[in-house]
Amino acid sequence: MALAHALLASLLVDGACSGYDLVKRFDESISCYWMASHQQIYKELRDLEKQGWVSSETIAQTGRPNKNLYSITALGQEHLAHWILTPSVPTVIREDLMIKTLAGFLVPNLAMLDELKRRRQIHLDKLAVLKEIERQEFPQVAALSREQKFCYLSIRRGIRYEADWVAWCEEAIALLAEE
Amino acid sequence: MALAHALLASLLVDGACSGYDLVKRFDESISCYWMASHQQIYKELRDLEKQGWVSSETIAQTGRPNKNLYSITALGQEHLAHWILTPSVPTVIREDLMIKTLAGFLVPNLAMLDELKRRRQIHLDKLAVLKEIERQEFPQVAALSREQKFCYLSIRRGIRYEADWVAWCEEAIALLAEE
DNA sequence: TATTCCATGTAAGACGTTACATGATTGA
DNA sequence: TCAATCATGTAACGTCTTACATGGAATA
Incomplete structure (x- = not known):
């Protein structure tokens, strides 16, 4: 159910856009925290519109397919805020590599x-990408607005996550290389 | 599809047991890497038996329900080894708290x-549990057998994961507390 | 000329969650 | 006496993945 909230958050933070653009946003940055295919995203956007949490406008284009521009509504913002205030539990983990280990x-x-x-x-590789984003978009951590702090913390989570995996891989490689 | 492999790995590493016991194993330690409900586990065990990867024996009990004791077969071991040798990609992440952030x-x-x-x-809390397991079961890292090294690395992954979350939470709390 | 980009969709099936069910036994 | 433990299951529903589909425009 939280794909809905991920879409709402993206429309809120990075502005209105088409389903196609949301797919790209998810592929690029959001995939650090939420993975989704284009089929899921298009379907969820239609459902969100039925709920009244987003509104859409068809943009006629020449030379390329028309697109639907989605925006978060006031109702959508309320809904998102309400969800944020609901305590949530850590995501369940399902990690192939750990079973292999x-x-x-x-x-x-x-x-x-x-x-x-x-x-x-x-x-x-993922770590390098995230660190570059951190370097470019958050050069001065002390001077961030409240909204920017939240974006910064999201990136920081991604950086820590990837760095932590690298560290464990190093540890595992060192231990197994002893043989 | 990897729930199958998680079950096979558990039967291999910790020995034959019933579905009920596997549920407990998953609740306790394996849940660090793979979450599964009892409905899923019972169903998957039946499927694994159809594939010939596990065999089962009904144990008649008095005063409590009969149980099915599952063991991994030679074919199951082969299948598991083959799967381990197949390159896999990192698990997709879907983390509510990051969307909230x-x-x-x-x-x-x-x-x-x-x-x-x-x-x-x-x-x-999770970190404390895992560290206690590490302390009790792996007091001497230098003296581990090859098989034990793999168990140790699994625990280490869990410890790092939880510690990393704690560290990020600290960072986030510190940054937001500035307001 | 072939591939990628733009932009959106349907459909089948696998996988996972939630709710509901049984029934004796043991411990608080 | 109430709840938890043992032990396994069905059914409905929701989510996610995989495969397939369209068709023009731009780029290599």
């Missing part, structure tokens, strides 16, 4: 080391 | 601080 002794050590190194690189 | 300026500062403190405590 539990039973990792079934396969050759080098195979596990390869997988861990591959995984470390994935997180290093 | 993005749009957190919609609600009073104290409300967000409360939610962050509540959240920090949840992770502190």
Whole structure:
């Protein structure tokens, strides 16, 4: 149910846009916290409009398909604020690599080391992207407005998450390389 | 599809048991990496048996319901090993609190601080449990067998994950408390 | 000439959650 | 006596993934 809220938050923070643009936003930055396919996003936007939480306007275009521009409504903002005030529990974790790690002794050590190194690189790459965003958009942490602080904290969560994965991969590689 | 592999890994590492016991294992330790309800687990075990990856034996009991004791088969081990060797991608993240953080300026500062403190405590509690397991079961890291190293690394992942959440909560609380 | 971009959608199936159900036994 | 434990299940519903579809415009 929270895809709805992720969409509302994006429309609120980064402004009105089309479903297509939301797909890109999710692919780029929001995917740090919420993953969604275009099928899900388009469908959810239609549902949100039925609820009155977003409104849409069809923009006629020449040379390319028309698009629906979605905006969050006042009702949508109220709904989002109300949801934010509802206590939530940590997301359930379902991490393939941890299951593989539990039973990792079934396969050759080098195979596990390869997988861990591959995984470390994935997180290093994501980390580099996020750090660049941090450097460019938040050069002066002391001078942030309240709204900017929240964006900053979101990026910080992503940075910590990726850095933490890298650190664990390093630890695991070091321990298994002892063999 | 990886719930199947989580079940196989548990039966392999911690030995044969009933669905009921697997539910408990998932509630206690495995939930760090894989969450599952009893309905899912019972159903998946039946499916795994159809595939020939586990075998079951009905244990007649007096004074309490009969139980089905599940064991991983040789075929199941092969399948698990094969899956481990298949490269996998990081789990998609869907984290309510991050969406709330993005749009957190919609609600009073104290409300967000409360939610962050509540959240920090949840992770502190989980962290304490995991650290206790680490202390009791892995007192001497240098002397671990290959199989034990993998268990140790799983616990380490959980510890890092929870500690990382705590650290982020601290950072967020500090930044928002400035107001 | 082939691929990617723009922009949106349907449909089937897998996976997960929530609610409901049973019934004896053990412990507070 | 009330709740929790043991032990397993069905059913309805919601969410997510995967596959398939369209068709012009711009770019390599």
